[in-house]
Amino acid sequence: MASDFAFESLNPAQREAVAAQDGPVMILAGAGTGKTRTVTCRIAYMLERKIPAENILAVTFTNKAAAEMRERIAGMVSKKAAKEMTVCTFHSLCVRILRGGIDKLGYKKNFSICSGSDQSGLMKRLLVRMGGKEERIKPEAVLGAISKAKNQGLDPTDIEDDFYANLAVAYHNELRAQNAVDFDDLLLLGEQVLREHADVREHFRQLYRRVTVDEFQDTNALQMKLLQQLVGEPYHVCVVGDDDQSIYGWRGAETANILEFERFFPSPKVIRLEENYRSTQAVLHTANSLIKHNLGRREKALRATRKDGEKVRIVAMPGDDEEAEFIAEEILAGKSAAGRKWEDFAILFRTNGQSRKLEMALRERKIPYRMVGAQSFYDRREVRDVMAYAQLMVSPDSDVPLLRVINAPNRGIGNSTAVLATEWSREHHESVWQALCDPEFRNELGGKSRAAIEAFVALISGARNKIEIGGANPATVLEELINEIDYRPWIERGCKTQSEKDQRREGISMTLDDLRGSIAKGRKLQRWIDDCALASDREEDDLERKQGATLITLHASKGLEFPIVFLVGLEQGFLPHSRSVAEGTVDEERRLLYVGITRAQDELTMSYCSQRVRYGQTMACEPSNFITELDDTHIDHTSYDDLLGAEANSDELDNFFGNLRGMLDEVD
DNA sequence: GACTAACGTTTTTTT
């Protein structure tokens, strides 16, 4: 037997999971049952058994989760082994597969990945071209429909709405012409190349002999197909998940994958982890009483290993201002009275828009906090622009980045010229870049535009030559280019506040530094661009560096835990969200709340408001129906007013609520 | 083509 680094600290079910190394394995791991620990131990044990690290693949849901898992394994076994394993998302796995074999599908190997605002920009142009502008269709709506179809394994031309189907075709052709793919194409083409090319398939099956898939409840039909291609006999595949925590149905996730796993991978060993180590009995009981209301789930007996603990509080708030103030004061009080760290507190909400008042309340009290989510770093304008220039260094024929920066900063190539160039490129079946280089096209233009275009072409070509012919460091070349075009002054001119300016400047330098670091590690420019496109993860370093209370959406909170949790906005329309009510997906909202509740280790406070400001207007709110579904055994129902009255005797709080009243009066 | 002012829209969740 191996030197059991962890065996003795595991419970019997966890031990069984670690020991079950061969053939298909399904681990059904309820919230807080030590899932990550079990999975990392299981992989560490593989390494212990001298399975070569390069044969191990672990697929996670986010890049951050991948980094974490790798780190934890590194802590248990050798750093070297952890480095040699493949731990990544389905999407980055597919990039890996496609960088080697996409030419088999008729793409050039230097394909680019179109994501985020570039994708919306492309769709927006298509809407204009195809006359969908009058109907005020949102590009994101079309992209969403296309994405959904692709992930369900449908052809986008099958989309019900004819106009959408046409747009889907145009969108696909456009990407195809640019040798570009979107996120969904990565999976689609990855699966296709494995399915159609036995040599590629065998290569990867030989390479990844041991596959683990985390957060399996969030995989969709397409990812399941991919997994089937990737895993051959004798099916050393392990999936880990919890159907109660499936919250990505809107992205095509199918809990059916959990139920159907055994159909694809015969007679799997099924192991249940049901002992919850995270939460108090009060929290867990409350969570269980809620999730019970979902039909068609795998019944689970989640057992608390901890004592009852503090009662769960449900607080009725007059409005969202009071809610924010109350929580901020609670954090302040909890920090000093109970000796908690800022990091012990988390505030969970349904939509990103709900964070603003909370942020303000925290900032007023100088409570440090970190916002997880919100706008992705990589979708910030200046970052996108810099990356677009980087991409032009690699492949100037990519229209999307080219059109993005053709006039950023302003260089005298306005919209009308850009449209002319695009049309010319379409007529001549070439890229926009090629059109710009074409003397015939230039002759069509006025002298001013022509000179501007010639300068632009010279700029990009010059930079490309420095890298390709001169062998210069791409990071240096890009930095010089950014300086040469006076990008910084231009972007700063559009800023209203100083902090905005600082932010932009920081974004630019962080991007350039990141590239420099990546190049220093010996990576190619293309690789860096790929990593950025896939890492829609937030500023990871920033996240780890920054200390403080956590503000986070319910979705992003999955997999995390906090000693003290505030869950706000339990109102009809927010939780469940009105859209989910309309679409008949309230079950998923219930799971979302379940995920939120089970994040709490020691204390949980949920709140709802009678009114809330939306679109600058005050609106009345009803308490969420979910509240009535909860079992009250461990719940303390109170209201803002109750707490005001009850705490009136306490000196330190007296002041606070006095102040609060004062503020309210001012508002009124 | 660039800049400004008025207008209208917005808020689900993310690889």
Place this chain on the structure above:
DNA sequence: AACGTTAGTC
């Protein structure tokens, strides 16, 4: 309330 888009002006 705040942001992005659009129309109108120089």
